[in-house]
Amino acid sequence: MEPEKKTILMLGTFDSKGNEFQYLYEELLRRGVAVMTMDVGVFKPQGHFHVDITSEEVAESGGRLLKDIRARGDRGEAMKYMSLGARSIALSLQKKGIIQGIISMGGGGGTSVAATAMQGLPLGFPKVCISTLASGNTQEYVGTKDIVLFPSIVDICGINRFSRMIMSRAAGAVCGMVELDPIISQNDKPVIAISMFGNSTPCVEKCSKILNEKGFATVIFHATGSGGKAMEDFIVEGNCIACLDITTTEWADEICGGILSAGSTRLDGPGKAHIPHLIVPGCLDMVNFGTMDTVPEKYVIAERKFYNWNPMVTLMRTNEKENEILGKILAEKANESLSPVAFLFPLEGISILDGVNQPFCDWKTDKILFESIRKNVKEGIPIKSVEANLNDDLFAEAAVENLLELMNK
Known part of the structure; x- marks a missing residue:
C-alpha cells in the first residue's frame, strides 16, 4: 500500500501570474506531492490548473464579497481582505490536517498577501515564498514566524531559464520540508x-x-x-x-x-x-x-x-x-x-x-x-x-x- 501523499497549498494571484503558477504547480506535482490551489487574485484566473479555493471564497472569508471589492477598485483594500481571507482559510486547512505545507510567490503585493497567510500558521509548518523582496528588509513579511523567503533574483514575470531554475528549487525546498516530520521525543520536558x-x-x-x-x-x-x-x-x-x-x-x-x-x-x-x-x-x-x-x-x-x-x-x-x-x-x-x-x-x-x-x-x-x-x-x-x-x-x-x-x- 502506497503512503498517502503530502499536500502542499499553492497560494497566489492567479489572475496576474497564472502562467508562472502553472509552472510551479507542475514542478510540485513532479515531486510526487498533492497540490491544493488557492486564488487570491481579484480578477479571472489564468493558467490551466484547477482552482480548489476560489477568489470568491477567499474574499468572503476575509469579510467582503468579491464583486464589491471589484466595484470599489481599491488595490490596497483588495489586498487587505484577500490577505485576511487567505490567512483564515490556510489556518483552517492546517488545523484539520488537510495541508502539510504552503508555497507562494509574488512581487510586493503577492508577497504581502502570502506572508500574511503564512504568519497565521504555527512554527514548524513548512512555509516558502518566492519573492522579489527577499533580499531587502524582510521583517514585515517574516514577522515572528519561520517563513522561508526565496529570492526570485529576476522579476516574477514570464518563464525563462532563470525563473524556471528558481521556481523549481523552491518547489524542491517545500517538498523536502514536508517529506519527513521532525522526530518527536517522548521525553520532551515542559x-x-x-x-x-x-x-x-x-x-x-x-x-x-x-x-x-x-x-x-x-x-x-x-x-x-x-x-x-x-x-x-x-x-x-x-x-x-x-x-x-x-x-x-x-x-x-x-x-x-x-x-x-x-x-x-x-x-x-x-x-x-x-x-x-x-x-x-x-x-x-x-x-x-x-x-x-x-x-x-x-x-x-x-x-x-x-x-x-x-x-x-x-x-x-x-x-x-x-x-x-x-x-x-x-x-x-x-x-x-x-x-x-x-x-x-x-x-x-x-x-x-x-x-x-x-x-x-x-x-x-x-x-x-x-x-x-x-x-x-x-x-x-x-x-x-x-x-x-x-x-x-x-x-x-x-x-x-x-x-x-x-x-x-
Whole structure:
C-alpha cells in the first residue's frame, strides 16, 4: 500500500501570474506531492490548473464579497481582505490536517498577501515564498514566524531559464520540508520561555541550568524587538507553561525611540495564555541605537550617557523620568494580566553595565524604577527584591524560586 501523499497549498494571484503558477504547480506535482490551489487574485484566473479555493471564497472569508471589492477598485483594500481571507482559510486547512505545507510567490503585493497567510500558521509548518523582496528588509513579511523567503533574483514575470531554475528549487525546498516530520521525543520536558540580552546572559544561563536540572526545558528569546515579539507569539500559541521575563529592555527602546522595540503589546502574552509570569526589570537601564551617528540629535545635545557595546551598537543610559514611565508601564501590564504574576528586583544593578564601577551604574535611578512599579501596581501582586546584581548567581536562584512559587499557585 502506497503512503498517502503530502499536500502542499499553492497560494497566489492567479489572475496576474497564472502562467508562472502553472509552472510551479507542475514542478510540485513532479515531486510526487498533492497540490491544493488557492486564488487570491481579484480578477479571472489564468493558467490551466484547477482552482480548489476560489477568489470568491477567499474574499468572503476575509469579510467582503468579491464583486464589491471589484466595484470599489481599491488595490490596497483588495489586498487587505484577500490577505485576511487567505490567512483564515490556510489556518483552517492546517488545523484539520488537510495541508502539510504552503508555497507562494509574488512581487510586493503577492508577497504581502502570502506572508500574511503564512504568519497565521504555527512554527514548524513548512512555509516558502518566492519573492522579489527577499533580499531587502524582510521583517514585515517574516514577522515572528519561520517563513522561508526565496529570492526570485529576476522579476516574477514570464518563464525563462532563470525563473524556471528558481521556481523549481523552491518547489524542491517545500517538498523536502514536508517529506519527513521532525522526530518527536517522548521525553520532551515542559517548556519555560525566558527573555535574554547580552547584558543579562549570565543570569539567564544560570536560570536555564537550574530549571533544566529541575525537569524543565527552557526556550530562550533574544530581546531584540523581533525576539520579544516572537516570544509573545510563542507564548500565546500555547507552547510553554510559564515565562521567566528576565529582560524587559525592549520597553526602554519603545518609549525612547530605540531600534529594538517589540511594540506596545510586549508583556501581554502570558496573561493571554493564562500562564505564570515573573517580571524582572532587566536591562531597562539602556536604550539601543546603531552607530553613534544614528543617535537622535536631542539625546546628543542633552549630553546623555552613552556606551559603545560594539562597533555597531551604541547604548544610552535611561534617566530618572524615563524610569518612572517604564515602572508605570510594567505595573499596568501586570495589573491587566489574568494570570499569576509577580516582580523581582535586583537591587545592585539591572544589567552588567549597571554593576559596581560599571559605566551605567546608577542605583538611584534604578530605585525610581522600582518605586514607580510599587506605586502603580495593584494590591496582591507580589514584589520581592534581592541584594544582588541581575547577573549574580544569588539573583538567578531567587528568580527560579519565585517563578516556581507562581507556578505552584
